Amino acid sequence: MHNEVKQNMGPARAQKSLKATATAAAYQKEWFEGLKKRVESGEDFGYLNADVPMEILRAMDIPFVVNQWWAAICAAKRMTPKYYALLNEAGYRDDLCSYCATAFAESLDPDDRISGPWGGLPDPTIAITRLTCDCQSKIFELFAKNHGAELFVMENTVPRKVPLNWWELAPERWEELYDTDRLDAAVEDLKALINYLETKTGKLFDINKLIEVMDLINEQESWYKKARDLIAETSPAPVTVVDTINAVMQAQWQRGTPWAAAHAKSLYEEIKSFVDEGRSAVKNERFRLMWLGRGLWHDFAFYQNFQDKYGAVFVWSMYLAMGADAYIRGNVSKDPLRALAARYIGMEDFLHMPPWNSGWFLNEARRNRIDGVVYMVPENCMQAVEGSYFTKKALEEAGIPVLIFKADPVDARKWNRETMTGLVEDFIETRIIMGGKK
């Protein structure tokens, strides 16, 4: 669950074709300006890790920023080298948790208000994270201290049930999907969060507002589902991951707002119009590729490197597909907190635990008629270590070749485009073309 925005570095810039990407980029800047004004006027301001159930803050109208989104803004503004240097100066290692630690590193910058992205991050009064890895509580505490914010943490539990089709159970049958006690514990955690926020901000949590937020999210994600299905069944594909990742992620952080639901609709309609007009991303599409791992934020153009030479197109990333399969929860009004619990506790399971993730990747690969999978295993994050052996095995036993390599999704210092391009070209030539898939 770590995601976000555009960022182009390196030799070539990624070619993007969607209006929805541009509107989202414009909107988020405008939204951030509005947020800064609210914070300046003295409102409480939350800073949340990506896996925190932000729906609660949305329903309470507490302004917030998501850590991973902000990290990507920092990366897009090319601030990360400066920030990693600050970490180093302060005695921290600069090769750990680059993604999650960017904002903490930024908080060490005395000039943030002058040179920080978009005028720097206003001081949060509340920092919230979940304990989905050993480092997050530490990084968030350090971050909160530097900003003078209060820290609130929520726990994480590990599933005992091993359902093999979570994406079928998640929308309606979550009591079957999860161990009952895990849902119970997550609801308790949500209540504690609400309690804390009510006390801290003086605002009332209104369950009807949460229902509205959840309904808007269902609407938004349903458009992603339609978009995912449309791309899956259309060859040549109307768009590539370069188009969809940014358009989806920027709106995901705004989920639960009318803007985000409308944006998702416009994204679908735009893709649909491409299909209707017979427009495709790559005319000579021969091979459909799947990207596993976090987005390659510092080199989006990399994804397009294999289109001209091989007609190889990255049509799938988890960002759109997670929207399609992981977020929708029906029948919210019966027990909105439980429905929310059934969403947020699953993200870890779905993405990072075999067989939840491996089964889903295989299902998606089949649905999208994937010819080969390029799988980036992150260099410095234990949370994102997710049983790559099992995923590779599941896919390859189904006849879909997999290339695994290690890299860091944000840290451009470790990225060598030529080497990586060579690896993928070799993979396409030897495993996909000569492997006899087509």
Next chain:
Amino acid sequence: MLGIRDCAIKSKTFQRLLECYSDREKVSRIYRQNGGKVVGELGCDVPDELVIAAGMLPVRVYAEKESPLVEADKYLEFSFDPVIRAQFEKLLNGTYKNEIDFLAISNSTDVIIRVYLYLREIKREEPDKSIPPLNFIDWLFTRKLIYQTRNEFIAELFRQKLEEWAGRKITDQDIAAAAAICNEDRAALRKIMALRRAKKPRITGCEALVIIGSAFFMDRKEHTSLVNQLAAEAASWPEIDGVRIFVTGSAQESTDLYELIEKYGGVVVGEDHDWGDRFYDRDCNMSYSPVRAIVDRYMLRQFSSKKAFVSQRVKALDEDVDSAGAEAVLFYINEYEEAASWDYPSQKQSLESRGISTCAMMKMKYPVYENDGLDLKIKNFIESSKG
């Protein structure tokens, strides 16, 4: 040169502890031959009390220093820390098949959670791999009532699993009795701690690791009585002069690192890792209901480097270092064992502001002797920490 001294070697009591520490399957093998069941523990938070209450022998899963990592390289990503890799290897390559009957895994750190998930998946997908029956103990370590309540539920689940494994009920009386056994062992180990932390220590760090770590591989009652006996004997062992060092960071499953420190004139007077002092911190409160007492002990003992905030770790280390009377602190952290790296700058700052010198060894290779130049670094550290 300290390490393990002649006075220790000559002691029959110490010899028995050393035997169990060195030949780690010696006791469990006999135990199994006599029809007993052995529970392997992966992670430092498996409650021994419940295993003992079930009438089984708890033993700690440990790494083999030299074995090639065929299975680990096949199943694990590169970012698993080296000790866990070596432990995983033994769980898959058949070593543990003949040593343990069951495997209990505690939610002590991210990497162990992954190992549990992978083992579960291998069992499902590749059943011929003969992995022992598993149980995962999903503790929550954040100190809130809602998590304490959940932990009681989790402890009950483990109890039920042990009942299934043992084929018999575990009563509250069984648990209380086992908690008492473990409390007595902890009390005995605290006598050793006192000798270690005395103005003039009577026990070296290497000796202490043997005395503590042998508990993982033998009957707990026997361990207690040996440790009590040894505490009496060691009171008259020669006093030790040396730079008083506190070790924090990665768990030390062998005496290798301490041997180096003590070779160059240091004496390790304390540590906060799980093969040392942290093992016997905090008793089960016998006035609580048995399950509550277990949860209380595992939830509220000294913070682990993996499951605590930086501020908690700073305070804990300051306190530990004070009570050990240490002059210098060695941060020793294995590669890919990242969490403690986030605590380090704040801990260092706090210690140095109080006149304690520190030395950081990060991204260390395993085993200890794989690190080029470590000898010299340790020598320099000890030299520079002298009065």
